[in-house]
Amino acid sequence: MNAPVDVSFFARAAKPLTSYRPYWAKRFGTAKFLPTTRQEMEQLGWDSCDVVLVTGDAYVDHPSFGMAVIGRVLEAQGFRVGIIAQPDWQSADAFKALGKPNLFWGVTAGNMDSMINRYTADRKIRSDDAYTPGDVAGKRPDRAAIVYSQRCREAFKDVPLVLGGIEGSLRRIAHYDYWSDKVRRSIVVDSKCDLLLYGNAERALVEVAHRLAAREPVESITDVRGTAFVRRASEDGWFEIDSTTVDEPGRVEPHINPYQTTSEQAAAQGASCSKEDAAPAEVMGPSCGTGKNTPARRQYDSPLVAGVEEGDAVQPIQFVANPALRSKLKAPPRDHSVIRLPSYEQVKSDPILYAHANRVLHLETNPGNARALVQAHGEGTTARDVWINPPPIPLTTAEMDYVFDLPYARSPHPRYADENGSHDGATKIPAWEMIRFSVNIMRGCFGGCTFCSITEHEGRIIQSRSEDSIIQEIEDIRDKVSGFTGTISDLGGPTANMYRLGCRTPEIEAACRKPSCVYPGICQNLTTNHDPLIKIYRRGRALKGIKKILIGSGLRYDLAVQSPEYVRELVQHHVGGYLKIAPEHTEQGPLTKMMKPGIGSYDKFKRMFEQFSEEAGKKQFLIPYFIAAHPGTSDEDMMNLAIWLKKNGFRADQVQTFYPSPMATATAMYHSGRNTLKRVRRSMLSEDESVDIVRGEKRRRLHKAFLRYHDPNNWPLLREALKAMGRSDLIGNGKQHLIPTFQPVTDGTYQSARRKNSTAPAKPLARPQAVAAGGRQAQPVKGQLLTQHTGLPPRAGTGSKPAGRPGNGRPMAGASRPGTGKR
Numbered sequence: 001m002n003a004p005v006d007v008s009f010f011a012r013a014a015k016p017l018t019s020y021r022p023y024w025a026k027r028f029g030t031a032k033f034l035p036t037t038r039q040e041m042e043q044l045g046w047d048s049c050d051v052v053l054v055t056g057d058a059y060v061d062h063p064s065f066g067m068a069v070i071g072r073v074l075e076a077q078g079f080r081v082g083i084i085a086q087p088d089w090q091s092a093d094a095f096k097a098l099g100k101p102n103l104f105w106g107v108t109a110g111n112m113d114s115m116i117n118r119y120t121a122d123r124k125i126r127s128d129d130a131y132t133p134g135d136v137a138g139k140r141p142d143r144a145a146i147v148y149s150q151r152c153r154e155a156f157k158d159v160p161l162v163l164g165g166i167e168g169s170l171r172r173i174a175h176y177d178y179w180s181d182k183v184r185r186s187i188v189v190d191s192k193c194d195l196l197l198y199g200n201a202e203r204a205l206v207e208v209a210h211r212l213a214a215r216e217p218v219e220s221i222t223d224v225r226g227t228a229f230v231r232r233a234s235e236d237g238w239f240e241i242d243s244t245t246v247d248e249p250g251r252v253e254p255h256i257n258p259y260q261t262t263s264e265q266a267a268a269q270g271a272s273c274s275k276e277d278a279a280p281a282e283v284m285g286p287s288c289g290t291g292k293n294t295p296a297r298r299q300y301d302s303p304l305v306a307g308v309e310e311g312d313a314v315q316p317i318q319f320v321a322n323p324a325l326r327s328k329l330k331a332p333p334r335d336h337s338v339i340r341l342p343s344y345e346q347v348k349s350d351p352i353l354y355a356h357a358n359r360v361l362h363l364e365t366n367p368g369n370a371r372a373l374v375q376a377h378g379e380g381t382t383a384r385d386v387w388i389n390p391p392p393i394p395l396t397t398a399e400m401d402y403v404f405d406l407p408y409a410r411s412p413h414p415r416y417a418d419e420n421g422s423h424d425g426a427t428k429i430p431a432w433e434m435i436r437f438s439v440n441i442m443r444g445c446f447g448g449c450t451f452c453s454i455t456e457h458e459g460r461i462i463q464s465r466s467e468d469s470i471i472q473e474i475e476d477i478r479d480k481v482s483g484f485t486g487t488i489s490d491l492g493g494p495t496a497n498m499y500r501l502g503c504r505t506p507e508i509e510a511a512c513r514k515p516s517c518v519y520p521g522i523c524q525n526l527t528t529n530h531d532p533l534i535k536i537y538r539r540g541r542a543l544k545g546i547k548k549i550l551i552g553s554g555l556r557y558d559l560a561v562q563s564p565e566y567v568r569e570l571v572q573h574h575v576g577g578y579l580k581i582a583p584e585h586t587e588q589g590p591l592t593k594m595m596k597p598g599i600g601s602y603d604k605f606k607r608m609f610e611q612f613s614e615e616a617g618k619k620q621f622l623i624p625y626f627i628a629a630h631p632g633t634s635d636e637d638m639m640n641l642a643i644w645l646k647k648n649g650f651r652a653d654q655v656q657t658f659y660p661s662p663m664a665t666a667t668a669m670y671h672s673g674r675n676t677l678k679r680v681r682r683s684m685l686s687e688d689e690s691v692d693i694v695r696g697e698k699r700r701r702l703h704k705a706f707l708r709y710h711d712p713n714n715w716p717l718l719r720e721a722l723k724a725m726g727r728s729d730l731i732g733n734g735k736q737h738l739i740p741t742f743q744p745v746t747d748g749t750y751q752s753a754r755r756k757n758s759t760a761p762a763k764p765l766a767r768p769q770a771v772a773a774g775g776r777q778a779q780p781v782k783g784q785l786l787t788q789h790t791g792l793p794p795r796a797g798t799g800s801k802p803a804g805r806p807g808n809g810r811p812m813a814g815a816s817r818p819g820t821g822k823r
Helices: 009-013 024-028 038-043 066-076 114-118 144-155 165-169 187-191 202-213 262-268 295-301 323-328 344-349 351-363 397-404 430-435 454-458 467-480 506-511 531-541 564-573 588-594 599-615 635-647 665-672 697-707 712-724
Strands: 051-055 081-085 104-107 161-163 175-177 182-184 195-197 227-231 239-242 337-340 372-377 384-388 438-440 490-492 578-584 621-628
Touching (some): 051 066, 066 165, 066 202, 066 397, 104 144, 144 165, 144 187, 161 187, 165 187, 165 195, 165 454, 182 344, 187 195, 187 227, 187 384, 195 202, 202 397, 344 351, 351 372, 351 454, 351 665, 397 467, 438 467, 467 531, 490 531, 531 564, 564 599, 578 588, 578 599, 599 621, 621 635, 621 697, 635 697, 635 712, 697 712
Parallel strands (some): 051 081, 051 104, 104 161, 161 195, 239 337, 578 621
Antiparallel strands (some): 175 182, 195 227, 227 384, 372 384
């Protein structure tokens, strides 16, 4: 089984990043740090900046921070780039610090959505900000992208404004806003930006910068992929597909059923996805091709019908086209087709239409076949269309190397240093500390988890760096980064083991429309060869001065078990005592709404993990993460999960409660109460179509309490719920019971696991646990339970009996690893 080729099928149409003629200002050379003040500009010999970037994060010149990447890419193209980091947004004065940009403003809220950064899943204000020196909260405003855009306009109103980052990317259409509990307009309208760049924006930004430098008006730049903008008039030469309603027959594309594999989709249509079973022109089947017998073609040369899901008892009336016109029904070219979504006013007042619009958007995410989208905002004379071009073409391996090999300083700007010139004291930036000794080897994720927005931002096409580029960065960390002790903290990305994985053929990759390559099972066209990753692991740890390479990114265990050699390599050499994975739940109901594999896959990986750990003579722990209150989760589901946790000896120290982030599929379920993984209809009343939504503070607290069944503060709530559910048999003082009958005195506190490593000790032990060599603690005392937050034995004094003041964890929504969007 060979790894997919580096150059994707649809990358041929993209202009390489290195093919542009450098801007004249390249003569100024490379800056050690991009300037943040006028004084720094003068030291570089600049009289002005061509581009000024505004960000809500502290300026860390590291490839895991999006603004540093954008700045260095533009610098490599010859532009003079300045950065205004975490400005005072109360007035426009701070935005004038570097003077008027010659070309454009570049605005982003930062690596994290500003609302997720500031508020917990319970809408409570956080007390810290990992992207700010000293972990200080309050250094950026709510909806920072909009506020910064307004201040940029006030500072220099005639300068083009380009908006980017994850906050803008996930709000490019009308979206449900969890914090205000309503549907908000596209951020393109609210920010009044000239262009929105969504997704990984290097390719689009380089093209836009050079076209603006050539004095092309920003209003005429409407043909760049990965951009969104406002227009008032329809575009000539485009075929508009009306998708503003549901339950109406017409010329519609078949909706992909995520609960079927690609081969099952093909078999249902009398086609095949196997090269052995089909002619080359028909290889791609119903969701991965354009052969004569595929829906993409049948849409125009078969009878027009209001489609229904398989198994419906009543079949609708069929509307048959005039046979004499069949030869004239040809598909309009996809690159000149635009789908009109329901307007903002429609989706704001109708959750069903919102669900429909969200589903259409998710079907148009593959750069190989996605069509443009348009959504009206306003009515009458105020009507405007938000036009969204297809997603950007992914970077090739050579382009990924180009981006990551740029001369990053790999540290925070000197302005954040303490009195000793260090970044390890009171001014330490936690997000930088986390990725300080880590290497990002790839982008994208084809998992399709509904609660995650990585696909909508980075795309599902995996973009991988070359082996030499990765090794070079490891050597740079070893030789240039202060404080390095020989341990690489992570070698991964959004998902640690998707490096160089992809479709067997570029044609299938460019034509597929399935939302996930691994659900409900691993697609037969997906390569699962982990050999390139194994080779990097072995080569990296063989480098002189490298003592250990750990894997800190999330692991897709259903892919890992396809390569036992990879699991052996990972477990025996790259686990620092514990490994975090995310089965998210044990029950099939919520798992189908998450598009996650069953708990059986976790059990299989666990057996392999324990086997290889034993072979290596190591005592290591597997730490599963779970989500509470996800759409489709019943109280019984959470009860069964709590029983599973106790049976397997886990105490969840850090709890993740579902956070409805903008544009995620699960957020559409949360808002509409419908399963948007199926075709959206108004009569979605079956158990599989309507979704149980966990709303209200009390029920969300209950679901979280089930995950923390061991916390005495939660016992009164759990006793009440178990009695109401008819499960009083789980209340008692035996090992078979979930919670005890007695209630100790508690203070009701809720302590952050990020600030406290685990549950506070009730009393010190005479013999504190020693720390074993290699950064792993000693084996736990018999009878003690492992904590989920660290995966290591609890602190001294925390056995199976309740402690005086149990701790708890804060949901880490958004992105715990900078730039990934992954928990």
